[in-house]
Amino acid sequence: xxxxxxxxxxxxxxxxxxxxxxxxxxxxxxxxxxxxxxxxxxxxxxxxxxxxxxxxxxxxxxxxxxxxxxxxxxxxxxxxxxxxxxx
Numbered sequence: 001x002x003x004x005x006x007x008x009x010x011x012x013x014x015x016x017x018x019x020x021x022x023x024x025x026x027x028x029x030x031x032x033x034x035x036x037x038x039x040x041x042x043x044x045x046x047x048x049x050x051x052x053x054x055x056x057x058x059x060x061x062x063x064x065x066x067x068x069x070x071x072x073x074x075x076x077x078x079x080x081x082x083x084x085x086x087x
Contacts (some may be wrong), residue, residue, distance in 0.1 A: 007062040009035060011052045018058070025062055035060065 007028045009022045027038040027047070033054045038047035 004074070005063040006059060007037075007049075009037060009052070009060045010058040012056040012058070028060070030054070 005025045006022050006024050008020060009028065009044050010018065015018050018056045021037065021039055023039060029036050035054065035057050036049055037052075039050050040048040042048055058079045
């Protein structure tokens, strides 16, 4: 499996503190005006996901080259699925 790199997210917690977390690029996403990221694992081995509203996030740093590779792969997979549906 290729190395996707890491992302750093800096955000304000509900207590008003500023927290910085490093996560794998494939464990962070932006969805419905929130940043979501897996930051821990529970006792059963499941990801614990934190959902932070975009207005509490100061910044997110990610590797562009790694993201381009990931995006290209996702686009290729989507094209393959669409082509199979059209067959």
